[in-house]
Amino acid sequence: MENNTIIAIVVVVIIAAVLIIGGILMDKSRKRAIRRADEAAKAKADERLAAERAVKAAEAKTKQAEAEEAEAQAQAAKQSPVATNTAAQAPPTQAAETATKAGTGELPPAQPSASPTPSEEGVKEESASTPSAEGVGESEARAGGSPRAVEEVPVPANEQIEKPAGRKTRLETLRAKLSKSSNPFGKALFTILTKDNLTESDWEDVEDTLLMADVGAEASEELTEKMRTDARVTGKSNPAEVKEALRGELVAMVGKDTDRRLNADKPDAHRPSVIIMVGVNGTGKTTTAGKLARLFVGQGKSVMLGAADTFRAAAADQLETWGAKVGVPVVRSDRDSADPASVAFEASQKAKEADVDVLIIDTAGRLQNKANLMDELGKIRRVTEKNLPVDEVLLVLDATTGQNGMAQAKVFAEAIGITGVVLTKLDGSAKGGIVISVQKELGVPVKLVGVGEGPDDLAPFEPAAFVDGILE
Ligand SMILES: Nc1nc2c(ncn2[C@@H]2O[C@H](COP(=O)(O)OP(=O)(O)OP(=O)(O)O)[C@@H](O)[C@H]2O)c(=O)[nH]1
Structure with a gap:
């Protein structure tokens, strides 16, 4: 040569x-x-949540000051010779509210709360035995050290009660909303995979699309490899075959044989079956608790709601509105910033007495890095268990938060133990891939998905319907 x-x-x-x-x-x-x-993106989300928390803390402080002032005024009113009826004995703002609501038959008269009820004693006993003094301290600070009164809001007259949508309609809504959501990653994948000759850069695009959709690094690589070796994709096949291959792989990754039933729906469920909703701020816990109550009512079950989100003033009202629509009673505190464990205790006691099928307890949003607030969750669970076993703890994750949701999920799983995930706001996210990563990393199934703010926009999670939604 x-x-x-x-x-x-x-x-x-x-x-x-x-x-x-x-x-x-x-x-x-x-x-x-x-x-x-x-x-x-994760750091940004953390920052935003911390800022929201600070604003809420400031609001709660102001409300506590107002409540204390109202209480002082009520004490003064008590000493007056004309203040003799129940409404007059309540703080002025509360008295006005009680009078209005009693007039409409919406709420019972305020409960006297000067001496501790047996349930409060139960909670106090728990407070003393709770290992984390910090967590208890925080909740007592929220309660402002004042007596706690919990009341049950009765259901409205029958003719006002709505009929929730059935399972079929919910699944149709899920499919329609997912296929309408902007840039579903399934469509993007399909477009790449139906190209004639797939190059190395096309396969990179496939992996990137999966990563961007929050499928997670490991699962993205796994799925890309599977598609690379699938003759229906790599051969000169038609788009229908490619779609079928992609559909099959996605359904398999999402897990088609996983048991996703709510524990309350299983034959061995306790009665009442208790569900606790947990999650960081604003993920949709209260909304989901309300929608879930509707779902059970639709199945012919009797339900009670417990408003243990005493941190956000409007949460109990929000829950009451949801409950009223489907004829579900709500157990709530008659004052803001009460001890949430106390409400959970009362709710479980009332649910037991009423022998309802399901009790759903809503809790306040909390950042996963606040140890004392996470301890408070443990306390809520333990106090509830003094009355009833807890069948389910549902972690409510906002699908738009992306991979930060994974960090949240891990901490909540450690603090209270979770039995299922509700993925909300899927209607506003192109990142449905979190379904795959959350299940893969936690081994806990996604049981329900929220696809909108409407009352029936909560559907059981079904892998095939979910994948069809993102591929259509
Ligand atoms: N688009 C959409 N919005 C939702 C969904 N679920 C909840 N939301 C909205 O999310 C917002 C927050 O919902 P909430 O139920 O108040 O959230 P939360 O977790 O109880 O809030 P905190 O108690 O403050 O932690 C509300 O505007 C809801 O209407 C969903 O599936 N899709």
């Missing part, structure tokens, strides 16, 4: 090696960039 030929071969080999190494390096830096963007 001539020298020139050898030199040419060597040069070609060197160029090829440089191109391959360059490609690998570029691929690594691209993945690094995606992960960095992901981390930045």
Whole structure:
């Protein structure tokens, strides 16, 4: 062989090696960039949640001051010779509210709460035995050290009660809303995979699309590899076959044989079956508790709601509105910032007495990095268990939060133990992939999905309907 030929071969080999190494390096830096963007998004979400928490804390402080002032005024009114009826004995703001509501038959008269009820004693006993003094301290600070009164809001007259949508309608809504949501990742994948000759860069795009949709690094790689070796995708196949291959792989990843029934729906469920809703701020816990009550009512079950979100003033009212629509009573505190464990205790006691099928307890949103608030959740569970076993703890995750949801899920799982996930706001997210990563990392099934703010926009999670929704 001539020298020139050898030199040419060597040069070609060197160029090829440089191109391959360059490609690998570029691929690594691209993945690094995606992960960095992901981390930045997580940090931003944490910051936003912390700011929201601070605003809420300030609001609660103001409300507590107002409540104390009202209480002082009530004490003064008690000493007056004309203040003799129940409404007049209540704080002025509460008295006005009680009078109005009693007039409409909406609420019972305020409960006297000067001496501790047996349930309060139960809660106090728990407070003393709770290992984390910090957690209890926080909840007592929220209660403002004042007596706690919990009341049951009765259901309205029968003719006002709505009829919730059935399972079929809910699944149709789920499919329609998911297929309408902007840029569903299934469609993007399908577009790439139906190209004639798939290049290396197309496969990178497949993996990127999955990463961007929050499928998670491990699952994205796994799915891309599976598609690469599927003859229906790599051969000269038709789009229908590609779609079927993609559908099959996605359904398998989501887990078609997982038991996703709510524990309350299982034959061995306790009666009442207790469900506690947990999650960070604003994920949709109260809304989901209300929608869930509707879902059970639709199945012919008797339900009670417990408003243990005493931190956000409007949460109990919100729950009451949901309850009233479907004829479900709500157990709530008659004052803001009461001890949530006290409400949970009363709710479980009342649910037991009323022998309802299901009790749903709503809790306040809390950041997973606040140890004392996470301890408070443990206390809510333990106090409830003095009356009834807890069948289900549902972690409500906002699908738009992306991978930060994973960090939340892990901490909540450790603090209170979770039996299922509700993924809300899927209607506003192109990132349904979190369904795959949350199940893969936690081993806890997604049981329900929220696809809108409407009363029946909560559907049982069904892998096939979910995948069809993102592929259609
Ligand atoms: N688009 C959409 N919005 C939802 C969904 N679920 C809840 N929301 C909305 O999310 C907002 C917050 O919902 P809430 O139920 O108040 O949230 P929360 O978790 O109880 O809030 P905190 O008690 O403050 O932690 C409300 O505006 C709800 O209407 C959903 O599935 N889709």
